[in-house]
Amino acid sequence: MAEGRQKAQVYKTVLNEHLKKFGAVYAFLLLIIINAISNENFLAINTMWNLLIQAFPIIITSLGMLFVISSGGIDVSVGSVMAVAGGMNAVIMNGIYPAFPRSIFLGIVMALVVSLMFGFFNGFMISVFNMQPIIVTLTTYIIARGLTQLIANGKILSFSNTPFNAVGVLRLPGNVPIQFIIEILFVLITAFVIKRMVFGYQVQAIGENPQAAKLCGIQTTKVQIMVYMISSFIAAIAGLLVSSRTSAADPTNLGALAEMDAIAAVAIGGTSMSGGKSRILTTVISAMIIQLITITINMNNIHYAYARIMKGLIIIIAVYIQQDKKR
Amino acid sequence: MDNNLLLEMKQIDKHFTGVHALDQVDFAVRKGEIHALMGENGAGKSTLVKVLTGLYGKDSGQIIFDGEERSFPTPQDSQNAGISTIYQEINLIPHLSVAENIFIGREPKNVFGIDWKAVRSQARQLLLDNGIDIDVTQDLATYSTAIQQMVAITRAISQNAKLLIMDEPTSSLAEDEIQVMFEKMRELVAKGMSIIFISHKLDEVYTICDRATILKDGKLVGSYDIDKISRLEMVSKMIGRDASNVLKRSVGEYEAKEGTAALLHTKDIDNRVKLHGISIDIRPGEIVGVAGLLGAGKTEFAKVVFGCDNTYTGEIEVEGKPIRMNTPKGAIDLGFAYCSEDRKVEGIFPHMSVKENMTITALSRISKFGVVDTRKQKEIVDKYIDSIRIKTPSPDQLICNLSGGNQQKVLLGRWLSMDPKLIILDEPTRGIDVGAKAEIEALIKQFSENGISVLYISSELEELIRNCYRVVVIRDGMNSGELTGEDITEANIMNYIAKNMKETEEAHG
Incomplete structure (x- = not known):
């Protein structure tokens, strides 16, 4: 009997480990199956492309968030930085400020510069002045949103008939959306940086044990500033693409709550919220799960509020599964 | 003699993924004795203690405590049964007051909730009984390690423990502080308490203990009366080879x-x-x-x-x-290279692999444009695992699964690779x-x-x-x-x- 119990114990541990690694994959497949059954059009390739287009901001911002959380921090300013990037580009493109020539190129450059400045501010305050990441990025969250509303003068900035409008809806041969290409690119770059570059190891080391990291000669200040700048940079790209696809930058709603989706994706993906080992693939799958929940709810004509409740429940279950149950 | 046993652990077996941590281990502690638990790192001492205190579940085996067969699914259960543990790293809360630390989880109550006055006065009395006169309202962290250790002991005693487990309690104490602690231990034993004493210091074991149980590689080597086993015998039983040249002075x-x-x-x-x-x-x-x-x-x-x-x-x-x-x-x-005294806080990255832990400082040397040359990384790791004999199933094993000695070797490898x-x-x-x-x-x-x-x-x-x-x-x-x-x-x-x-x-x- 003791043997039976021991066997059961072994199975339980193996199952636990397995769920930890592949839980997100199963949840993803489950959602696909549910949708395929309830909606015959779901498995069409176009639905897939749409999923990848809609999940775009979550997927790429979750990769930026992955760096931040792995380093032991958190960045709640992502959504506001998306807005400031989209807004900055729109005002320059629309020639609202006479000081700047009307130029798409300049618009994009300024959007990136301003976003990187917010990222630098986050990283600088956190690493140099030792401030709590959640507090610092919360202030950036407020300031960046405020700045966007200020430059847009409170109005939705729409634009049409510019080459910029074409970017967000661009389809490559085979009807492949541009978003898909960018997603693949970002995932590959992230994987390379985390698995093969010194910087990736250092980010995870700082998240695991900041004191030891310092004693290993890692320049923690530099690495932390970089991490927050990466997060803001990616947020800016997301903001620009979303505004391009919708032909507008809405200072109030662009990127609203995007940081929550990004954090949720990283959490469901199994990266420890206190920092350390970065899980890339499961993070991406989790980002798609989050979008799939919304799609599932929409396609079945259920009120959107349910999507939020579902997301919340899934996060809590996922984090429970990922927990170290050593005892 | 058998009814004189406080604790009997029989045929305890425990597996971790890929490791047989405890293999049919028997262990018994008599009433009123100080019993040393000895063995090299990785011998299974801490696993045995953790099974006893309910931190780990056992795969099979029997625990008889105070005459009854017991199982302790959680640490709380073992505490309630009268088993208290003092760990090497003091398991108190640094930013709570001394008094709160002594009574946490079992504070005296009055109609308004916690009776803070009673907490303070009782804590103070308990410490005074142990010969310590300090301000119990101060944060624990403001006191020295020695005082913190005594607070931990005071907490354990005040829980009416029948069995006190001390896991390397002296590792951060000065000589005179150790003497005070030993005196305290003798007093407790005279009152009928039993103590399991885990220490790497032979001197201490021979000064304070009555018996010793030696483990090696998860198996029981034997239990001995201290006055019937010489130090050299003990060491050679622990490491399983002739110890005469191990301790030779040069x-x-x-x-x-x-x-x-x-x-x-x-x-x-x-x-x-x-x-x-x-x-x-x-x-x-x-x-x-x-x-x-x-x-x-x-x-x-x-x-x-x-x-x-x-x-x-x-x-x-x-x-x-x-x-x-x-x-x-x-x-x-x-x-320059620096191996800190505090491996856990300033040395290892617990959930990273042996490979990553060893090469983290060398990375910038074995990389081009920030990209790590994984071939060179592997070379370094293989070289030091081999040359300083690090016992690990693979370079990809998480360092937290290694014994203290092997963790230390990984850290030495980390610095050696920097020439x-x-x-x-x-x-x-x-x-x-x-x-x-x-x-x-x-x-x-x-x-x-x-x-x-x-x-x-x-x-x-x-x-x-x-x-x-x-x-x-x-x-x-x-x-x-x-x-x-x-x-x-x-x-x-x-x-x-x-x-x-x-x-x-x-x-x-």
Whole structure:
């Protein structure tokens, strides 16, 4: 009997480990199956492309968030930085400020510069002045949103008939959306940086044990500033693409709550919220799960509020599964 | 005699993924005895204790405690049954007050909730009973490790424990504090309590314990009355080979390095807190010991040299050039390495692999444009796993699954791969078993033969005597004496510490 119990114990541990690694994959497949059954059009390739287009901001911002959380921090300013990037580009493109020539190129450059400045501010305050990441990025969250509303003068900035409008809806041969290409690119770059570059190891080391990291000669200040700048940079790209696809930058709603989706994706993906080992693939799958929940709810004509409740429940279950149950 | 047993663990078996941690282990503790649990790291001591206290579940086996068969699914259950544990790393909460720490989870209540007045007065009384007179409303963290340890013991006693488990309780205590603790232990045992004492220090085991149980590789070697087993026998049973050459002293090997120019020259290092003028020179390939009581400034000095504390004043010269030490990175670039006394907090990255832990500092050297050359990374790891005999199933094993001795070796590998000129070792054998200790000491000898200088900080005088060419004794943040070659003896080192104490007393008196 003791043997039976021991066997059961072994199975339980193996199952636990397995769920930890592949839980997100199963949840993803489950959602696909549910949708395929309830909606015959779901498995069409176009639905897939749409999923990848809609999940775009979550997927790429979750990769930026992955760096931040792995380093032991958190960045709640992502959504506001998306807005400031989209807004900055729109005002320059629309020639609202006479000081700047009307130029798409300049618009994009300024959007990136301003976003990187917010990222630098986050990283600088956190690493140099030792401030709590959640507090610092919360202030950036407020300031960046405020700045966007200020430059847009409170109005939705729409634009049409510019080459910029074409970017967000661009389809490559085979009807492949541009978003898909960018997603693949970002995932590959992230994987390379985390698995093969010194910087990736250092980010995870700082998240695991900041004191030891310092004693290993890692320049923690530099690495932390970089991490927050990466997060803001990616947020800016997301903001620009979303505004391009919708032909507008809405200072109030662009990127609203995007940081929550990004954090949720990283959490469901199994990266420890206190920092350390970065899980890339499961993070991406989790980002798609989050979008799939919304799609599932929409396609079945259920009120959107349910999507939020579902997301919340899934996060809590996922984090429970990922927990170290050593005892 | 059997009804005199307080605890009997029978045929305890425990597997972790891929490791048979406990293999049919029997272990029994009598009422009113101090029982040593001995073994090398990885022998299964802590696993056995954790099974007993309910931190781990057992795969099979029986636990009989106080005459009844029991199982402890959670630590709370074992505590309620009368088993208290004091860990090496004190498991109290630093930012709560002393009183709160003693009563946490079982505070006396009144109609308004917790009766804080009672908490304070009872805590104070309990501590006074143990001969400690401190302000119990202060944060625990404001007191020394020794006091914190006594608070932990006080907490355990006040829970009416029948069995007290002490896991290396003396590792951060000074000699006189250890004596106080031993007296306390004898008192408790006289009152009928039993104590399981885990320590790597043979002296302590022979001073305080009645019996000892030895484990090796998860198996029981045997249980012995302390007065019937010699130290040498005990050591050889623990490491499973003839121990006669393990503990051999090698005074004859000391080598004066007089005449060669200093690699590191420090003069009047002062940080106005713990350091008040320390001067130490180290020549290439020299092993210089630093001795001194707890709090004398040994670690603080090491941190200044390694660039962790840039508030210092004083001179530092490296190879004749004056240098200001500002950051650890700067120190590493100069060829310095530092193994901290606190492996957990300042050494390992627990959930990263052996490979990642070992190569984290070397990464910038084995990379081009920030991209790591994984072939070179593997070479380094294989080389040191082999040459310093790190026991790990694979380089990808998480370091937290390794024993303390092997973790320490990984950290040594981390620094060796940097080809350092100077290694600062701060208590390199703390929490490490006799076998691994001997191996690490042998490694340190090798460093010196390869021209690496070693600054050897230790509170174990024997270790300094065995390994150092020169020993600097510091006291209250100042040099108090220096010994070389044959003059390095326990008596001489003690003398320097004691003589200065007398002088200070006179100066103050």
